[in-house]
Amino acid sequence: MFGSGRWKVFGLTLALAAASARGGPMAATTAAPLRACIAAEAGKLDFSGVVLVAEPGGATTYARGLTAGPGSAPIAAATRFNIGSAGKMFTAVAIAQLIDRGRVGLDDPIGRYVPRLTAETSVVTVRQLLNHSSGLGNYFAPENLPALVKAKTLKDLLPLVASEKPAFAPGSRFAYSDSGFLLLGLLIEQVSGQSYGDYLRGQIFRPARMTATGLDPSAPPVPAQGMTAMPAPLQGPSPPGPSQPGALRPASEARLHGSSAGGGFSTAGDMGRFFAALSQAQLTSAASLQMLVSAQIVAAPARGGQPERDYGFGFGVGHVDGHRWFGHNGGSPGVNVETAMFPEDQVTVVVLGNRDPPTATRLFRRLQSVLFDPAARQACAIGS
Numbered sequence: 001m002f003g004s005g006r007w008k009v010f011g012l013t014l015a016l017a018a019a020s021a022r023g024g025p026m027a028a029t030t031a032a033p034l035r036a037c038i039a040a041e042a043g044k045l046d047f048s049g050v051v052l053v054a055e056p057g058g059a060t061t062y063a064r065g066l067t068a069g070p071g072s073a074p075i076a077a078a079t080r081f082n083i084g085s086a087g088k089m090f091t092a093v094a095i096a097q098l099i100d101r102g103r104v105g106l107d108d109p110i111g112r113y114v115p116r117l118t119a120e121t122s123v124v125t126v127r128q129l130l131n132h133s134s135g136l137g138n139y140f141a142p143e144n145l146p147a148l149v150k151a152k153t154l155k156d157l158l159p160l161v162a163s164e165k166p167a168f169a170p171g172s173r174f175a176y177s178d179s180g181f182l183l184l185g186l187l188i189e190q191v192s193g194q195s196y197g198d199y200l201r202g203q204i205f206r207p208a209r210m211t212a213t214g215l216d217p218s219a220p221p222v223p224a225q226g227m228t229a230m231p232a233p234l235q236g237p238s239p240p241g242p243s244q245p246g247a248l249r250p251a252s253e254a255r256l257h258g259s260s261a262g263g264g265f266s267t268a269g270d271m272g273r274f275f276a277a278l279s280q281a282q283l284t285s286a287a288s289l290q291m292l293v294s295a296q297i298v299a300a301p302a303r304g305g306q307p308e309r310d311y312g313f314g315f316g317v318g319h320v321d322g323h324r325w326f327g328h329n330g331g332s333p334g335v336n337v338e339t340a341m342f343p344e345d346q347v348t349v350v351v352l353g354n355r356d357p358p359t360a361t362r363l364f365r366r367l368q369s370v371l372f373d374p375a376a377r378q379a380c381a382i383g384s
Contacts, residue, residue: 031060034370037380038062041366048227049336049353049360050077052268053367056346061268067354068225069248078267080212080223081352082254084330084337085262086271088181090200092130092314093278094188096288097203103191106130113187116158120165126187128170129180130313131296135166136179140261140332145253152257154185154196174299174311178261181314185260196260205270208277213266215258223265224354226254226334251334254354262330268350271339275348279341293317293326320368329364331357338364347371 038051039062048065066072067079098104104113104126111122121136128134139160140148151157161179168175185196192199197215205213217223228251258264266274277283284292295310295317302308310317317326320342327340336357341348349367353360370376 031058033377033381034060035062036383037370037377038363038367039064040380041363045359045363047353047359047363048075048355049081049224049351050075050079050268051352051363051367052272052348052350053371054272054348059272065354068250069227072225075224075354078212078221078269080221080265080267081337081354082217082223082226082258082330082335083262083264083266083271083339083352084332084335085178086328086330086337086339087258087260087262087264088314089274089328090204090264091181091184091188091260092292093204093283094199095126095130095184096284096292096313098188098191100285100288104187110183110187113190114158114183116162117183118163118165121183124166124170124180124183126184127296127313129177129184131311132174132176132180132299133171133297134177134180135168135170135172135175136161136164136177136183137167138176138178139164139182140178148256149252151259154182154189154259157182157259158186174297176299181261182259188260197258204274204283207282208270208274210266210270210273213264213270213274215264217255217257217265219265226251226332226354228254228333228356230333230356248355251332253332254334266352268352271350271352272348275339275341279343321372323372329361331361336360340364342371345372 034053038060042062042064051062053060061077063075063077063079065075067075095104099106106127107125109123109125110129111117124134124136139157144160147160161182164179188199189196201214212221227248229248256263278289281289292313293315294312296312297310298308299311299316300309307318312326315326316328319325323342323345325340325342329339330337333356334354336353336355336359338351338360339349349364351360351364370380
């Protein structure tokens, strides 16, 4: 999700999707084996959530688990989930729209749009906020949870970041920052004259036909409850009596109101529609789309056999076994999300879960090994 400290789960994988909904011979020959692969891996991981894989021949959707604790309703394909930091994509697209309209410049200082910031933060640019090189920190922290629970607007959150100063020279290096994306949301409100949620609804969700996506956890359909085995800072000390390692309880953090740093609510289908609309340049210009998903800064250097990870503007970018991807993920107590598109392959993957990280992340990574390997898919189909 959007977080810091022990809650922060940051590994960049999100998506732009150009998935066709066509059926046909390819769908018939590949969907069943792929579904068998997903089901097998989901069972091993005790995954709770929804997986969507959209390919040129069609889409495969798989749902498993419960919407909350024991005895709750089973998860369905249309179940809503907290999407965590994947919501940063919406913020980046909104900024790109304002750039397309000549309302904002990449190198404008944030102080031009958001008042009452420190002098040091006021000169940080839109570019530096978008690519996480601002030097700002993460307001989503345990000590801020009482204020986060009460917050319903971005302005409610501004006091949590107003006194921040960059920890290093802005633009000099990458450091993931929720505070930076909160400031981008406040910019959107100032320039558009709308609340952040209203802007998204009119300029992104409605054009993309995302009918079940929004920032309010209480809006219908009510999302799956995040269930966690992590410490519960919102719920006070554990009750007396024997502990139950691994026991799940509702994650209060998973029901916070969404913001421009993340934490909105969506479905696998809606996320697929978002990627389709974006990839077809229905939400931004083609030039802005390319800008969003091009590498802008090194997020993590190559190390220990792992390839370098880069970041664009609100999108992570990279390659997996020669297949280019861009996307974003999210994770916090009771929230784990992975969304990615492999544009040359026209493959989009959305994994939404209501359990602690890294269950959805592990499932996503295991799926990568069969996405582009027909033999591996067929092995799933015959139980190998």
